[in-house]
Amino acid sequence: MDSTSSDVPALRLRGLAKRFGQTPAVENLHLDVPRGSFYGFVGPNGAGKTTTLSMATGLMRPDAGIAEVVGVDVWAHPREAKRRMGVLADGVMLFHKLTGAQLVSYAGLLRGMDRETVQTRTADLLRVLGLEEAAGKLVQDYSAGMTKKIALASAMVHAPELLVLDEPFEAVDPVSARTIRGLLESYVASGGTVILSSHVMDLVQRMCSHVGIISEGRLLDSGTLREVQGEVDLETRFVELVGLDGGDQELSWLHL
Numbered sequence: 001m002d003s004t005s006s007d008v009p010a011l012r013l014r015g016l017a018k019r020f021g022q023t024p025a026v027e028n029l030h031l032d033v034p035r036g037s038f039y040g041f042v043g044p045n046g047a048g049k050t051t052t053l054s055m056a057t058g059l060m061r062p063d064a065g066i067a068e069v070v071g072v073d074v075w076a077h078p079r080e081a082k083r084r085m086g087v088l089a090d091g092v093m094l095f096h097k098l099t100g101a102q103l104v105s106y107a108g109l110l111r112g113m114d115r116e117t118v119q120t121r122t123a124d125l126l127r128v129l130g131l132e133e134a135a136g137k138l139v140q141d142y143s144a145g146m147t148k149k150i151a152l153a154s155a156m157v158h159a160p161e162l163l164v165l166d167e168p169f170e171a172v173d174p175v176s177a178r179t180i181r182g183l184l185e186s187y188v189a190s191g192g193t194v195i196l197s198s199h200v201m202d203l204v205q206r207m208c209s210h211v212g213i214i215s216e217g218r219l220l221d222s223g224t225l226r227e228v229q230g231e232v233d234l235e236t237r238f239v240e241l242v243g244l245d246g247g248d249q250e251l252s253w254l255h256l
């Protein structure tokens with residue numbers, strides 16, 4: 001397949017599956033993320049979002065199925081696939097004994113970039129993300145939001161074709177969230193592709209051109225935002241598909 005063709009999805013998943021013991025976390029999942037799309041991957045807690053994105057990005061080996069980034073098989077050609085994507089993983093340990101600036105630079109050097117470019121881009125990212133003053137501080141001393149931002153900078157420094165972001169806005173303050181949104185929007189406008197997982201339907205509805213809804217390890221619906229949400233808003237559609245499951249219950253003892 002010609003990986004330069006715009007028909008090749010930025011991310012293509014076929015039959016992805018993963019079990020933890022007897023529990024299926026992801027089952028026979030097929031998904032196409034078109035190039036140049038801003039793709040929201042949503043689902044309730046424990047739906048399989050992180051497991052899917054981990055298998056898609058070479059962090060967790062699937063029991064079955066294929067993951068391709070711009071036509072490159074992630075598990076057959078991990079180095080080539082990883083060059084083309086930037087990943088913000090959920091719950092993965094960073095090298096916390098490095099300073100923020102060192103962490104981003106290290107990520108760039110790992111991708112084979114020259115030192116000068118790495119330095120310039122690291123400074124740009126730290127400035128834009130409001131981390132200039134914390135550049136020399138150890139990552140272990142960062143707050144949760146600062147950690148999220150430095151991990152995001154590390155994922156973006158090599159200007160990959162695809163960004164895979166697991167909960168990029170979690171713990172991030174509203175001003176930084178706005179900055180990150182702006183960065184991602186201009187990245188997509190210039191031809192990049194973003195897939196992000198989130199629980200915040202408003203945010204997905206505002207930012208994303210495409211959506212996939214996953215529950216209990218299965219993809220329930222996917223397509224353009226308009227196709228998926230139909231005549232209602234995304235949250236209503238999400239609840240229709242996933243079910244309320246306790247969402248409308250009350251606790252009598254909590255009535256004061």
Ligand SMILES: Nc1ncnc2c1ncn2[C@@H]1O[C@H](COP(=O)(O)OP(=O)(O)OP(=O)(O)O)[C@@H](O)[C@H]1O
Nearest residue numbers: 020023024025043044045046047048049050051052
């Ligand atoms: N390392 C693991 N060992 C055992 N079970 C796991 C492991 N990781 C995930 N699971 C299980 O797999 C299922 C999917 O989890 P996953 O973290 O992918 O969901 P998620 O959609 O990302 O959830 P959340 O929105 O809460 O972050 C859950 O039932 C979870 O308990």
